[in-house]
Amino acid sequence: MEIQVAKLAEDKYPLVVRLLHWARAFLIFGQLWMGWTMVRLSDDLPAKFDWYYPTHKQFGILTLLLVLVQLAIRSRKTLPAPPAGHADWEKKCAKAAHYLLYALAIVVPLMGYSMSSTFTQSDGVPFFGAQLPELLPKNDNWFKVFQWLHRTLAYTLLALIAFHILGALKHRFLDADRRNDVLRRIL
Numbered sequence: 001m002e003i004q005v006a007k008l009a010e011d012k013y014p015l016v017v018r019l020l021h022w023a024r025a026f027l028i029f030g031q032l033w034m035g036w037t038m039v040r041l042s043d044d045l046p047a048k049f050d051w052y053y054p055t056h057k058q059f060g061i062l063t064l065l066l067v068l069v070q071l072a073i074r075s076r077k078t079l080p081a082p083p084a085g086h087a088d089w090e091k092k093c094a095k096a097a098h099y100l101l102y103a104l105a106i107v108v109p110l111m112g113y114s115m116s117s118t119f120t121q122s123d124g125v126p127f128f129g130a131q132l133p134e135l136l137p138k139n140d141n142w143f144k145v146f147q148w149l150h151r152t153l154a155y156t157l158l159a160l161i162a163f164h165i166l167g168a169l170k171h172r173f174l175d176a177d178r179r180n181d182v183l184r185r186i187l
Contacts, residue, residue: 011080012185020070021186027063032158057116057125064109080185085177097164104157111150118143
């Protein structure tokens with residue numbers, strides 16, 4: 001029994017990786033909700049441009065920075081191997097999904113920054129008291145491209161997150177082999 005408990009403990013992700021995973025998840029869900037909400041608000045509502053947009057921009061940059069920190073930490077930590085009971089196709093899907101989750105968690109905020117930077121009526125990207133430089137020239141045609149990419153990739157990220165969650169729940173509740181439960185490793 002002690003050996004089994006020790007084995008389960010060593011299969012867990014390091015604490016810092018687990019904390020960053022859940023902080024990132026919280027931020028991304030908040031960003032998806034806020035983005036979805038703010039674009040549906042009337043332009044006549046002052047809070048749309050005075051609170052929603054600046055807050056969304058600030059937390060988008062924060063999310064991007066958190067993902068970069070998380071990737072740096074993950075590269076220096078020993079992470080548990082996929083459970084031996086997972087089929088090869090499950091391991092490949094999980095690996096691809098994780099790569100895509102990280103890629104989208106970087107690209108979606110960059111597209112948001114690019115939107116704000118190129119929009120001729122934008123007042124920039126605030127970041128908790130600072131104003132980030134706009135590195136791209138103002139161009140409303142490019143803004144439309146970045147806007148489409150930001151929205152499309154955000155919905156793609158949401159779909160991938162749903163796939164990620166469903167996969168974890170499948171392993172937790174439907175797999176006969178309890179060692180396949182990946183959710184306990186990140187809790």
